[in-house]
Amino acid sequence: AMAHVIVKEDLYNRDFVATRTEGFSQYVESLEEKTPEWAAVITGVPAADIRRAARTYAKAGAAAMYWGMGISQSTHGTDNTLTLTNLALMCGHVGRPGTGLNPLRGQNNVQGCSDAGGLPNVYTTYQPVTDDDVRRKFEETWMAPLSGEPGLTVTEMVDGILTGQVHGWYVMGENPLMSEPNLRHAQHAVEQLEFFVAQDIFFNETNVYADVILPAASFAEKDGTFTNSDRRVQRCRAAVQPPGIARADWAIISDLARRCVRRLGKSSDSVTKRADRLIDQWSYPDASAVWEEMRQVTPDFYGITYERLEREGGVHWPCPSSDHPGTPYLFAEDFPSGRGKFWPVDYGTESELPNDDYPFILSTGRVLYHWHGGTMTRVSALDAIWPECTVELHPHDAARLGLETGDWVDLTSRRGTITARLLVTGRSPEGTVFIPFHFAEAAANVLTDNRLDERAKIPDYKVCGVRISSATAFPDYDGANTSLTDRGTIKDPVPV
Template sequence: MLADERVTATTCPFCGVGCRLDLHLQGDQILRVTTPYDHVVSRGNLCVKGRFGWDFVYHPNRVLKPLIRKTVGAGSPRPHPRPYPRTPANLDDWREATWDEALELVSDRIAATVKEHGPDATAVFCCAKATNEDNYALQKMFRAVIGTNNIDHCTRLCHAGSVVALQLALGSSAMSNTASEIYQCDVAIITGSNTVETHPIIALQMKDAVKHHGTQLIVADPRRVEMVDFATLWLNQRPGSDVPLFSAMAHVIVKEKLYNAEFIRERTENFEAFAKSMQEFTPELAERITGVPRDDIIRAARLYATAKRGAIYWALGIPEHSHGTENAMALIHLALLTGHIGREGTGLNPLRGQNNVQGASDAGAMPWDYPGYQKVDDPAVVAKFRAAWGHTPPPKRGLSTTEIAEAWATGAVKSMFIMGENPLMSEPNLRHSYHAIENLEFLVCQDLFINETGRFADVILPGASWAEKDGTFTNTDRRVQRVRKAFEPLGDSRADWQIVCNLAMRLEKKLGRQPSAQWDYCDPSEILEEMGRLVPAYAGITYDRLEGDGLQWPVPTRDHPGTPFLFETAFPRGRAKFFPLVYRPSAEEPDSEYPFILTTGRVLYHWHGGTLTRNSQLDFAMPEPLVEINPADAPRIPCRDGEPVRVSSRRGSIVLRARVTEKASRGVIFIPFHYAEAAANVLTIDALDPQAKIPEYKICSVRIEAATEAELESTLAAA
């Protein structure tokens, strides 16, 4: 170490694994990042994003002063509604402002909307990359001061189907077990998860468990992801066929009486109706729908059911369907049938995407739940939060992310506040979203950069990065860990919770609310303690107790050690419930005009909408999007590896280069969604899961045609 080098321990701002990062600094400059070998999550390992992806903090395109559009509001000049290349926004559209001027304008315009049209004419997107404290403060402001439950964040676009299914069946929607319990697991099902690229450190542990601890993997995935190389069995299913695949496994378990009769009798309900519904899901039927040989389905069922400890891990390949809730429910049934839940090394484990999507959900960044998943339409809950907040929160369910975006189009939502999200990269059928956002009368974006959505903003508020503020993240297995300020916010940027609290006080005054001391927090630790007084699972969590490896909720008291795995003796809903299932095909199937299936997802070097990683040196590692095409399909197009192709759906088209690879299955192509210049969500369909309101990102119909280098270049130039 250098003589003046110092180290700040914090938590990674990328995926939900929750690795510890030790920031080595000289003054305000991060020199390098390491992680200790004894940390319970990272164990000395970091992925490329955690180790090298921090330099976005210093990127010259970062917004460091409040910006106000030179002409504000409806009818003001805004970008043409189409996807954009990764080029800096035209700063001539805005002027720099003081914080006082910017916050006065924001509070004036939001208050005017509420007075003229009512509180539900406003909406907010919270942020799964921001801290628990940031998200708690923002949802509190919109509920207690503005008076709307039109509050959501990107959980709606990722694990919403998992959340709904787990709540219905168990009464709790979080990952049940600790990720490292893979070492105690005999058989693990991994499905809908390219774990190596999306949760790399968990993938390392999975590989180690296979190689050195005898764990057997069953991988169910339409793509030949890297975990297939470590699997005992690969179920190479067609996209969208999860319900028949896993229900056929349940059929085998029931038919061969491989189920745990004692567990079913003592801890579940509705088994008989469920078992009857499984009769139609024979392995033969499943083979016709999924393409997986019946013998492999039977083998998988026997392998999982007869294991001493079986676990299921899944990511977005399960919930991102118009039947995503049923997909997740089919997995839940396998755990309930076998009793592989409530014990170490077992469980139902949805791998959460963003670093704090679990925490943002815990903090109440959802339209149907107050903090701690307490229902907004429960009178006792409303009374509880009224007593705590000094204002009556709204007692009816609000709009979800996808419903809010549709409300832009209809004009029902007129003023929008977005903290750290980028819906003009993440919404499906992007061209519709681009047109819809033009209808907003007022848009505020609180972020580090002017991203695709920020180009439409009337006011941009510069938030502090994770390295410049204190707080907490809650990772995928419910571990609450500290985020520590390494240096003061650069420029005039501020911590998100501080911006929100200042704005809330102004709004209280302008909306005629009784002024309160609810926003006079001296430190984010006070926000977490307030959240703990309202959320039983966080009641025993304080900053002092989070030193070291953090705590896994529920932590009901100040002397409670945390909870590595859930449901040891009971489920929150009492008995876990089986639900009869039927198979519903995806909203759009291939045909002669659009003969290929498109599925979308992430790659190792980038993260979600790319706001951070595409403003980092990571972008040099994978600077352009590629579409994965199976070698047997390439002659049909025709194309060769590296050549430009045009991919079109019923909603739009993009041009990008082909990667011809065995990783793609025949008839199925894959495009990552990180690239604005060839935005995959121009193609995706906006069909929704009726229960979870999550879009069907994982399957739509497309055609592919050969393109020229000139077309590729002109597409980028015109975008």
């Protein structure tokens, strides 16, 4: 609807659209019926506000978009992101200082993890596994054949366990039995694993099922690099030594790899010689050696050495040579395929919607004081501030149900039920329930749907149908008998 206004009022950047983009005319045709009035009915945002936002964004000399993970956590997450891309392209808010599209990552170094190839379909800096030349380069470096087929996402791995495609798990720094959708399904799958290794700094709900737990080092106990969301690579230095037998992730992986190679390399002399070479390759002296290997197979990292990071404090990739200054913003001159492409997007969803049995929409997210599955934040000081899960419900909905703040309720979806206390607040739109996903005692993902965005393979955490009823039994934990509004900062309005 914002794009509709920008086109109708001739506010788009004609020069940028003509010289840097393609597909604009088809995109404009798709906007004809997408008026602010149409969008107001769907979103509840007044048409006048939509028009004002469109004009403000289009007329700005430079404007940048920032969004959280909720944009992509639905069956139509890719389309959500494409609509934002279309807006930036039509206004020319790309490739200049103060502009751009900026998806905010969940925590520090998620960007660095992705850049290092921590995704199932790419190697470092998004070199596709399906590219024969790219794959050959990595095969030569790693001295091993590599598949040309993309791997599985975590949610796909869960299903793969039950179909016999996946037999073992090696989980590092993750708590899938809090973070995966449809938790009962995920738990059932994990129970079928033949072998499960967990590598982490804290014991969590998933580690209960592990056959082996390898104690790892925290960010303050290891050396390496972090990469910000703006692609700035920076050094990370250990402040203290890891406790006990805990070690840095790279050291654990290297040691395990060498042991595997020794076990597998005893069948013949030729295999033994190859095993010896692999053992040498896995004998990294420190984290900088791992970075150096990654740099050699990653053109975008060629110019970023540890020495340079120490000297300059941080470098933005792409940085293809030692004399390259780095790239603080992308697409200044062109796009990866030459021109930026407009994508017509239809309104609609494959998400699970409310019906008579499940009349409310459930959306999940965070409160200020905790993080995701709570592994890092369910500590006494933070629990004292926000100690339990709350079911946020609009006052009109609460009145219709005869419920009020502090009542224990059962929240039920097609997949399960959790019990928590109600927080009546105007922050939740009518017909919508919000709960945080930090609390194992009322785990939000017991309720969520495990259907995926077919392109991005991201689960639908933000929409499913639920019903609310007075609880028939109450949890037994410290504070459960204390008034909800006397616990920490839980009150309306909710602090932000």
